[in-house]
Amino acid sequence: MSGADVGIAFMSAFLQVAFDRLATGETLRYFQKRGLNETLVKKLKIMLISVNSVIDDAEYKQFSDPNVRAWLLELKDAVYDAEDVLDEISYELYKRKLEAEAEPQTSVTSKVRKFFNASATSFDQEIESRMKQVLESLEFLESRRIGLGLNEGKDGAVGSVTKLPTTSLVDEVGICGRDKDKDIIVRQLQNDCHFSVISIVGMGGLGKTTLAQLVYNDKRIKSEFDLRLWICVSDDFDVLRLTKIIFKKIMASNDEAEDLDALQNKLKDWSSKKKFLIVLDDVWCDDYVLWEAFLAPFIGGVVGSRILVTSRNEKVALAVPSDEIYHPNHLSDEDGWLLFTKYAFRNYCPPTNFNHEEIGRKIVKKCKGLPLALKTIGSLLYRKSSWEEWNNILRSEIWNISYNNILPALILSYHYLPSHLKRCFAYCSLFPKDYEFGKKELILLWMAHNFLQASQSNKSIEEVGNEYFQELVSRSFFQKSSGNEAYFVMHDILNDLANFVSGEFCFKQEVKEVAYNLEKTRHLSFLCHEYREYKWSENLQKIKKLQTFLPLLNKWGFKWTSRDLIFDQLCKCKCLRVLSLTSNDTIREIPNSIGNLIHLQYLDLSYCKIKRLPKSVCLLYNLQTLKLLECMLLVELPADFHKLKNLRLLDLRFTFLKKIPSNMGTMKNLLVRLVSFKVGKCNELNIKQLGELNLQGALLIYELQNVVHGMDALQANLKEKKYLEELRFRWNEDTNDDSQNKKDVLEKLQPHQNLKKLSVEYYGGTRFPDWFGDNTLSNIAELRLKSCKYCFELPSFGILASLRSLFIKKVGWHCGYWC
Template sequence: MAAEVVGGALLSAFVEMVFDRMASKDVLNFIRRTKLNNRLLEKLNIKLLSAESVLNDAEEKQIKNRAVRTWLAKLEEVIYDADDLVNEINTEALRCKIEGESENTSQQVLNFISTPFTAFKKRDVESKIEEILDRLDFILQQKDFLGLKVGVQNKPPRRTPSTSLVEESAVYGRDDDKMAILDLLLSDEVGGNKISVIPIVGMGGIGKTTLAQLIYNSVDVKNHFEIKAWVCVSDYFDVFRTTKIIFESITSQTCDITDLNRLQENLKQKLVEKKFLFVLDDVWNEDYIEWDKLKSPFEFGACGSKIIVTTRSEKVANMVRNVLNYKLKIMSEDDCWLLFVKHAFGNIEPGAHPDLVEIGRKLVRKCQGIPLAVKSLGGLLRNEENPQEWERILENDIWESSAKEHDILPSLWLSYYYLPQHLKRCFAYCSIFPKDYQFEKENLTLLWMSQNLLESHETKRAEEVGDEYFNYLLSRSLFQRHETWGFTMHDLVNDLAKFVSGDFVLRLDGCYSHNVAKKARHLSYMRGSIPNMKNLDTLFENKYLRTFLPLGCYSSLNE
């Protein structure tokens, strides 16, 4: 999956939506009829394009640079204001259209259309546009001081490719998973397949690669398979590159073949009647044709050959598999603690620091069974003996804590990064739900519809589009099925959604400042736990709120 196709800043999709609304037929006709200053709107359009040109660079730099993150928040606020203004123009255009079609039948409909343009004032609208332009001018002047570059091609965060090597003594809690996969590998016939493809599926950071490494280096595996090869496939699926790595791995020689056909012919000869194990780590490709090309020489291997595919996408797993997916679960709290101790305490004896142990236990619970998060926080605190520093990490969310090292749990960040632009906004909106909240697909789709987050489709109803969006996020492990009913988000994924949505989504279950409450666009609270009404006075100053969502005490939107 090419990053430049599906990457891009969260704001880019928002800007595109504002462009589309400004260019709609109804709005253009209305502007002509009311003689609004069209040059102002054209200037706004150009300014938004100027902002969009640096968004890719800004989104990448915000992770390490807090000033860029603040700049993006200010830009997003202005773009929201521009969208509010276009909504007002849209609404007034609709009002005039209904009045023009039928004065007698339209009055009841008009009563339900809210707009600040009860008496349309052209000068007020033009003043608002000029104010937005001034703010955009000021914000865009700062981009040079922040070192933001125009036209930077969107690219994924740099990652070190995985290898087959693993320190087994540093792995905890995966013995049962290892034995379950080994049972499949060491059986010559799994489900009647000559060559079995076994997907290991789970959310980013849950330990899929580590489990595959343990299996790959098992003595039983070494004795059972004649040929082994490990490939870190990653986000860019290249049939030639992957085939070449496998060929070079099994021949232990550098290959200078540049033709795919010759390369696959040579690989086929090496595999004929040989029992092999290939591990394809971190696969994102959803194109079945490309997968089919890759595996064509594999079919010449001996019966009982196996391919392990690690992926966070159920869609990918279902495409490649011919046995059931192996869904990797979170680690137990006790195993997470052992992992944390190894990375956080280093040469320090934990028993000598009971205050650190107490805070450390809380940090481990915060990671909710994700070993990458445990390892990341442990690394941040390695050999740190100051309890205040441990408390600071505990009080911050994990994204802010790891940002200073540009670690930001890269595996989970990529799950967001590679979302199509239109899904980034849908995912960010889900930060409106508190942690552990159970929600239903149908109700979330209605919320997306209410915010105009679903792309229009000629042959599909909005509910069908929403269903597709939801299933995509579910397949990427950003949503999880709850064991009782409905769906939920892992706490770290919820933190990720909050990180990318910034201050424009506010939950009243947390702390918030006066300024945040004034500019939030989407707000939720749990019924039965709403703060003292005096604390809500600030909200009455908010003139831009788009969502005010009371959530049921029993974690259901239906409540």
């Protein structure tokens, strides 16, 4: 193996995308055939290998040396530019190949050769010029690395994959040493005195939220108060917003017309009759005037009513003002050791041959009794069994680093992340603190930016993404939401860490505007409330190389600016990989200019009021994910839709297409999400069209009386749809003729044995098909038979060992026949 090959084999994750492009050799061949300076390509490869050798050391030193951090950010910016150039070459080659295949008069080979031999175009000249600029930037950065003292092959970051709002729920299994703190606060809340505020104050990672959750769920507190409310406040202490949230929870009202005066008068009347406990978690506001306005309706509350506040800042407790301020203690060494072992050993006790407890206890002391630090370091050491590895972590210089209140233990855990996980974690800085995110959605975003490295096995890219995600969960960088196990959260200090390592490349614009240099921004997210309109347009004009445009919708909804402004500006962002315009009800049509976004890999138009997509969408050859969820006015997809060969997910749930494009069966990697399919009386929506789709999730097939021939149902090929988990078959309720045809149709609609749920409604046959009684339904958990009134014979369901729910209504078999 050559030196260059060795460099490629251990390439840092944020250089991997560029190297994947260079490794194919197509860029070099392009330069050679077009008469361009091929030396540029060779130099780029060598230069990336050179800077790659010191990246681990730069990642290590960036927390303590601002010059190294600046160098690293400049390097990442240059690499982003290199990726853009190489991706554009790849796109151009693919585009020319498709155009050549579309011309019938000469062979494909001769047409491709003709393209390569043609004289250099303006596109070629631009590519060569940009390549020179990238190379100059990398050469300058490479020349500075020695002066910065960056060393090659720094050990420590190698490895491989083997804020939702807080809620009141708590997992008590993973909590140690908080019983005394809980009892003290419970007694304070039980004092029978006037309305008061109690504050829990302490540094990040100390477990304030966990302590508040323990108190909130204590049986003594549940019996003490008529009503308990939990509200995660975070950075946005908006009096009207918080008052609305409390009002909605108390009154179960969705009235948006109420102003602050009306809301507070109603709350004042309510609080005078009910003894309440309101927990305000993660509060940052220390403005006395705002607190005075917020507390106004509660001051005269029932005796014993309380508000419990958690905050990192003592000034918040003084501004409330708090009648009691409680500072939780750090965990004792013994409690810290107990918590550490729960994460370091997972079975909650050291193995019998464990011989380095002394080192472990010294590491626990360095965590200074902070639960978050103990969890992340414990999760890190779970993967390291040797005495040497534990000792290296104990002796690491990172324990001496102090940066922006980010715990050294978290910096150390980040340092030991495999490089491919570092890039995935940094991207999550787009999420606001306390934001809830889903695993599948995040994996799609990672995939759109080529963060997921190709596996040597036969695993799909989605499976690789799932491994990455689970690895970050197991290392305590992500944790399950206590309110909804389908979602995940990041602790706010880990969010701070992600913000630091992502630097200027990720910018989340929240309600409060902040001064920020946007010239290097590549990823933009924003979060708003239902009564505010997000004003991102001015910022967007400053971002020339944007790759992510991502609205983060919360339960309060979202307001958009005008459609024209959106597309006029976004279609100038030629580097976009992720574009979401979800829930934009101002959009009635998509302009042809969207075809200019040649890098686009993720497009979300869900809930938009579009009737069709322009033909230019079929020029987005890199597109991997297309979401059209609840585009209920959408009637058709472009005829050339099958040209999107890289498309992997098409979400058509709650759309009502009148026609499915032909040749979609050639899109071998495509998974399609449908909620329903209405069988038409004409060829446009013939059931056999489902045979071309690789379906996923749940599907209702209705109007089945329109299937004229059983062979059409057979061509739907449901038996091969292994990703379908739920099927509903429905005939028209009033159709009762030709029972033999219905039996034949249902026989031919035999599903894959992976099916979990099956429903058959208004079936007009006299018996069910044989596959009801064989291994086809071996994994079925729920079976519904509704209004199959002509059926007088059922097969035995005795072999359905996995069946958990059986619903039968208006089925006409003889009583006692079924077993």
